[in-house]
Amino acid sequence: MQQRDAYFDNIKVLLIALVVVGHLIEPLSGSEIFRPLYLFIYSFHIPLFVLISGFFCKRITSGDYRIKVVGSLIVPYLIFETLYSLFDYYVLGAQKLRFSYFTPYWLMWFIFSMIIWKMLLPYAVKIRWALPISFAIAILAGYAADAEYYASISRTIVFFPFFLAGYYLDKADVDRLRTPLMKGIAAVILGMAAVIMINYGNGFRTEWFYGSLPYRDLGHPEWSAGIYRLAAYAAAVLIGGAIMILMTGRNIRGLSRLGRNTLYAYLLHGFLVRGLIATGFYEVYGDTRWMLLLIPFGILLTALLSSGFIRSRFRWLLEPKLDRLYKKQDADEGAEVQR
Template structure:
């Protein structure tokens, strides 16, 4: 910190730092400690940085929305309402996660300490859970031929592979003069080409890239603008209109546009429609993400502490969703597609992912989600 000049000595004052943002670690969004602001910056003697309740709330509510949307995916064939809710959620729940991921990646600079954090917080969980999910599908779904491959992510592990690639590319995007237009062009070009292939789910990596790059450009004051009262009020008709539109187009629109894992030709659409849908989906996702962020509580809530364990909720809830699908519960109990069943499924999914985000679960899984691994790194990376 700055040293105050001697009271009897004429010395120039240090530059004002009231509006500057302190340096912070570029942690992954699922486990990051949000950057401190000038108003809550801890002293040099403080044992740890103070967490921002708002961002912990964002992460928890987003992971609940992800789990609920995955549960709705089991009921799409029998319920138009479930399909409409599914489409609304899939429009913005992953873009919101990715934007916040980019926001917490702004200071990533390939230093030894941050590379270590990237490996232990993203690469290791990817290897562990990609292997675990492949084995789960092989035995729970009676699919002995399902391969165990680290270059072909299955189900939700694609996000970790994508986050690793996006994080490594951060210095490049930080050096460009107009990074967001460049990222949008790349996403549009990816939507043209079916030859990108499935390796590391690159189609998704490229089509979701603009959201990560947008997060890199955001500053704390942007989140202050989003949380204004007028934005919250506008979010209500925005989501109501989105739900009505989704209900109308539910029987007509392919869900592949929301997954962003296929090109336009692979979806049976003209090649040029990929660019149109890239821009349209980006705009819709941005609007709904703003509406979502506007309604996230700023104060400490009962679930705020769970924001630190969302990586566990994200990586574990997939076993429950896929297990229910393999067991055919949605076919065995047709009433689950009715309004009452849809509410029950949503509550069960929200409750399950909440339990998976609790501190005891986080402690048990720390060996896989937050391993220390000092033995694997040089001293200049482990001693900082």
């Protein structure tokens, strides 16, 4: 069995913690205290998560590639899209029970888009200059007024270049960049990004980092609006690249293992976040500095939901066994697939 690379597990732990913390502080993202942190998180964590996901999709020629998409993504998507709809209606008191499988519920967009990215990847890599073409399409998509939330179309297009870049990424190239000089430059980049977010964050619209709205809805109907998306891409590359250079490759006891179960933290934490919003928690305590405790709380919640304990209890739901769903493949058919 191939040994896991602790480097990527460490990055995944960091990124899923940022996802959880980002969602916990999202209702307070307009406040002076939380806005710089919220902007910093969203400037890079989605593109970097997408890139890492693409990195682990190199076996696109394997016979069970599409079958794994069904078991690891499509079935969990259908299950949790249903559960979140039921949660909204029976627990949060939504006026109407609505199952919106083609308009993903809140955080479920990532799983929906991942399904599309994985199914599209084997065909995209056959195109010459696929990566620059995908960036060009993503820039142009912002001019389409109807590229929004339905079928997660806007985000799927906007973040696909990072998924494709992850597929092309060679870990050896990353290792060559992780020199003392580059680590110093990376630290400076992160410091400068933090200063910019703190001092000028009020002038930024976070929606530019979401990738979900056309330029017109972001207040820029002019022909040159694509420059703003280019700027968002540049921020993601610089800050995300700095994180990759600085990340340790050591196996950190009790921490690196959590990187194996990030899907559990991603899909499960939303119930708690939505519950806090529905109970009026943020309206009652939102103006107090006690809310800073949401940051360590989010980190601890990430550790809990990514633990082996949670995986053992919820594996039947997130990793269902679907062997009986597929026909048995005979030897001749299997050999044909491998050709």
